[in-house]
Amino acid sequence: MPEREWQPRIVAFFCNWCTYTAADLAGVSRMKYPPNGCVIRLMCSGRLDPQLVLTAFARGADGVLIGGCHPGDCHYVEGNYKTLRRFRLLSRLLQELGIEEERLRLEWISAAEGEKIRHVVTDMVEKLRTLGPLNLPGRHEEWDKEIEALAHEAQAHEREEAMSYAH
Amino acid sequence: MPTKPKVAFYWCASCGGCEEAVVDLAEDILGVVEAVDIVYWPVAMDFKKKDLEALADQSLVAALVNGAIRTSEQEDMARLLRRKSQYLLAYGACAHLGGIPGLANQFAREDILRYVYEAAPSMANDSKTRPQIESRNNGDAVTLPEFRNGVRALDQVVEVDYYIPGCPPTPGITKAALGALLAGKLPPKGTVLAPDVALCEQCPRVDSKPQDLSLTQFKRPHLTCLDPEKCLLAQGIPCLGPATRGGCEALCIKGNMACTGCFGPTSRVRDQGAKILSCLASTLAAKEDQAIEEGFAGIPDPVGTFYRYSLPSSLLRRKVDLPPMKGEPSL
Numbered sequence: 489m490p491e492r493e494w495q496p497r498i499v500a501f502f503c504n505w506c507t508y509t510a511a512d513l514a515g516v517s518r519m520k521y522p523p524n525g526c527v528i529r530l531m532c533s534g535r536l537d538p539q540l541v542l543t544a545f546a547r548g549a550d551g552v553l554i555g556g557c558h559p560g561d562c563h564y565v566e567g568n569y570k571t572l573r574r575f576r577l578l579s580r581l582l583q584e585l586g587i588e589e590e591r592l593r594l595e596w597i598s599a600a601e602g603e604k605i606r607h608v609v610t611d612m613v614e615k616l617r618t619l620g621p622l623n624l625p626g627r628h629e630e631w632d633k634e635i636e637a638l639a640h641e642a643q644a645h646e647r648e649e650a651m652s653y654a655h
Numbered sequence: 656m657p658t659k660p661k662v663a664f665y666w667c668a669s670c671g672g673c674e675e676a677v678v679d680l681a682e683d684i685l686g687v688v689e690a691v692d693i694v695y696w697p698v699a700m701d702f703k704k705k706d707l708e709a710l711a712d713q714s715l716v717a718a719l720v721n722g723a724i725r726t727s728e729q730e731d732m733a734r735l736l737r738r739k740s741q742y743l744l745a746y747g748a749c750a751h752l753g754g755i756p757g758l759a760n761q762f763a764r765e766d767i768l769r770y771v772y773e774a775a776p777s778m779a780n781d782s783k784t785r786p787q788i789e790s791r792n793n794g795d796a797v798t799l800p801e802f803r804n805g806v807r808a809l810d811q812v813v814e815v816d817y818y819i820p821g822c823p824p825t826p827g828i829t830k831a832a833l834g835a836l837l838a839g840k841l842p843p844k845g846t847v848l849a850p851d852v853a854l855c856e857q858c859p860r861v862d863s864k865p866q867d868l869s870l871t872q873f874k875r876p877h878l879t880c881l882d883p884e885k886c887l888l889a890q891g892i893p894c895l896g897p898a899t900r901g902g903c904e905a906l907c908i909k910g911n912m913a914c915t916g917c918f919g920p921t922s923r924v925r926d927q928g929a930k931i932l933s934c935l936a937s938t939l940a941a942k943e944d945q946a947i948e949e950g951f952a953g954i955p956d957p958v959g960t961f962y963r964y965s966l967p968s969s970l971l972r973r974k975v976d977l978p979p980m981k982g983e984p985s986l
Binding site: 584 | 712727730731734738761803804805807811812924925926928929930932933935936937939941942944947948950951954957958961969970971972973974975976977979980
């Protein structure tokens with residue numbers, strides 16, 4: 489079977505009140521953009537625990553897109569400012585850990601900005617194509633090959649012991 | 656006379672502080688020695704690996720292993736102790752989470768070896784000699800363990816039954832864990848043997864922690880004159896108390912030092928560093944990019960601050976662009 493061409497995978501965390509509604513608008517307006525984003529709706533971008541971003545990367549996402557209301561427009565008044573601060577610090581942390589800046593993106597997209605959804609997703613997919621796969625699950629597997637040899641040896645030893653008890 | 660339960664202590668990539676912590680039980684260690692037979696403890700007693708190998712599998716009640724796993728020898732010993740013991744306990748932050756040695760997961764193996772054996776200012780090694788796994792001298796072969804690409808927590812190599820947290824674990828935590836073990840009153844497998852609440856809940860300064868923090872800037876503790884009574888977070892010091900398990904008796908706080916997170920996260924948190932990042936970022940008042948950057952200027956090293964003890968067991972585990980990459984030989 490021919491290997492399928494690699495496609496960037498984006499996990500997109502959108503807030504209920506603005507960005508998710510904008511994605512809906514892009515849909516009903518029949519705008520065309522790449523289908524690489526998997527959208528997860530949150531009540532507020534401020535609910536986005538950084539653990540969720542890391543989990544997405546650790547499980548194979550190539551990029552994470554966070555969408556929230558424009559500053560001043562948050563349904564919960566302050567949520568998106570918390571997002572902004574977490575994003576700035578998280579972005580620095582990720583870069584220090586070798587994850588390229590373009591893989592984590594924050595955009596303010598209001599409910600009326602369906603066109604901005606189209607543009608942002610298209611642009612992010614292009615940038616991720618240039619960067620190539622992040623493939624953290626594959627990298628973790630690769631790192632752990634170095635401890636497999638001794639694991640096999642230990643298993644062989646256990647089998648041997650079991651055999652000697654059996655006799 | 657019924658035989659006493661057998662236990663073993665072992666150290667891997669660690670500083671020796673955990674061994675010290677066992678000795679810190681002071682006269683209580685006599686109670687431990689009375690209750691158990693220590694059959695293996697390289698730092699204090701003269702048993703050899705072959706003595707351990709000669710014991711029947713599962714004949715030890717427990718092995719307490721401290722230190723992270725960096726070399727093939729440590730892996731080998733972890734597997735041997737696992738096989739010989741009914742319970743394997745990760746003792747201390749390094750075995751539990753990877754610990755301070757785990758911060759080496761920000762650097763490639765080759766860079767570490769080059770620095771240590773060539774570039775370090777205190778190193779005089781013109782021939783650039785490096786340790787070899789095997790070398791021959793007059794027909795005699797000498798071997799050394801392999802230095803792996805990354806640092807691992809104990810449970811990333813073998814199955815671990817319980818965790819005793821801390822850098823090092825306090826005498827109180829150690830005594831309680833040994834007591835529970837010997838009495839057979841153990842919680843479900845996989846439990847961290849310490850209270851499952853954040854340190855803030857046990858902090859003597861908790862009353863001075865405001866409901867809503869609104870900081871303009873994080874400060875570096877060594878450049879700040881600290882109030883010995885007031886919540887350190889309220890003073891702008893990045894304290895890991897909100898994202899760290901309690902049970903340490905708040906010893907650092909009592910010494911007017913911020914928590915650095917050695918007890919690891921509570922059971923409800925998967926990634927301690929991400930959680931404290933989230934907490935600290937939300938306490939800042941700034942709303943503009945520049946003010947935010949200025950606010951964070953007091954945290955020059957987020958990886959070292961947030962993952963001081965837990966990088967290998969974090970979700971990312973390691974700087975992601977280090978070798979080995981796919982298709983490369985691992986060594």
